[in-house]
Amino acid sequence: MTVLNVSSIQRFSTGDGPGIRTTVFLKGCNLRCPWCHNPESISKKTETLIYPGTHRAVTYGKTMSLEELFDDVIEDIDFYRESGGGVTVSGGEPLLQPVGVGELARRLRSVGISTLVDTAGCVPWENFLCVADHVDTFYYDVKTADGALYENVVRGDKALVFGNLGRLVEAGKDVAVRIPLIPGFNMSGADHEKIYGELKKTGARRVDLLPFHRLGSSKYEAMGLTYGYKDTPPPEEAKIEKIKKIYEDGFIVRIEK
Numbered sequence: 001m002t003v004l005n006v007s008s009i010q011r012f013s014t015g016d017g018p019g020i021r022t023t024v025f026l027k028g029c030n031l032r033c034p035w036c037h038n039p040e041s042i043s044k045k046t047e048t049l050i051y052p053g054t055h056r057a058v059t060y061g062k063t064m065s066l067e068e069l070f071d072d073v074i075e076d077i078d079f080y081r082e083s084g085g086g087v088t089v090s091g092g093e094p095l096l097q098p099v100g101v102g103e104l105a106r107r108l109r110s111v112g113i114s115t116l117v118d119t120a121g122c123v124p125w126e127n128f129l130c131v132a133d134h135v136d137t138f139y140y141d142v143k144t145a146d147g148a149l150y151e152n153v154v155r156g157d158k159a160l161v162f163g164n165l166g167r168l169v170e171a172g173k174d175v176a177v178r179i180p181l182i183p184g185f186n187m188s189g190a191d192h193e194k195i196y197g198e199l200k201k202t203g204a205r206r207v208d209l210l211p212f213h214r215l216g217s218s219k220y221e222a223m224g225l226t227y228g229y230k231d232t233p234p235p236e237e238a239k240i241e242k243i244k245k246i247y248e249d250g251f252i253v254r255i256e257k
């Protein structure tokens with residue numbers, strides 16, 4: 001029986017792809033971005049967060065069979081159809097559970113529901129092969145083009161991330177590259193000239209810029225962790241626009257608000 005380790009399920013989500021969607025957040029991530037907005041999805045273990053002040057307790061992490069998950073997300077099929085929406089699988093890193101994600105996407109597609117997978121791409125290419133035929137769109141996170149930063153800060157592998165991206169584009173998949181704009185990490189023009197150059201080699205065409213925000217702060221508090229970005233303000237509008245201009249002559253660029 002195929003099972004998935006689900007962190008949480010968000011219904012009527014409008015920020016994780018087109019139309020009205022259900023976003024399934026899977027638990028477990030192999031990267032360690034210090035600004036992560038979903039810290040509760042990094043560990044594979046089930047965790048209960050107690051939000052200070054409210055004493056609200058929320059448990060993240062539940063093993064669900066494929067059938068259970070399919071039956072759950074299919075409930076909103078009318079909304080997906082009306083709005084051009086569908087189901088997004090995010091995380092964590094969803095492609096650490098490639099068999100379950102591929103099977104879920106295959107079943108959803110067989111009843112006409114579109115699927116989107118949000119990945120940071122730092123997994124073996126074989127994991128993409130499990131899902132690629134069944135997924136309509138990939139959101140593909142690129143954090144930097146600096147190999148040392150990938151390795152030392154994010155704990156990823158630049159060559160693997162850009163290599164998989166190139167193969168995915170070459171395979172004709174619909175891919176939107178998603179770049180978080182993180183103060184102190186990748187906000188200079190030189191950072192983005194370098195990413196631009198690497199992206200051009202992959203053949204990607206769409207770039208979404210995601211300015212840093214602090215909406216994940218309360219989760220860190222609820223986990224008893226110190227959030228290194230607690231006092232970091234979001235990047236200034238002018239800086240975001242400057243970065244957007246770098247990508248504009250080579251890509252279709254969007255700033256996610």
Ligand code: SF4
Pocket residue numbers: 029030031032033035036037038039041042091092093120
């Ligand atoms: S890849 Fe995503 S989920 Fe994983 S640590 Fe980075 S921001 Fe968090």
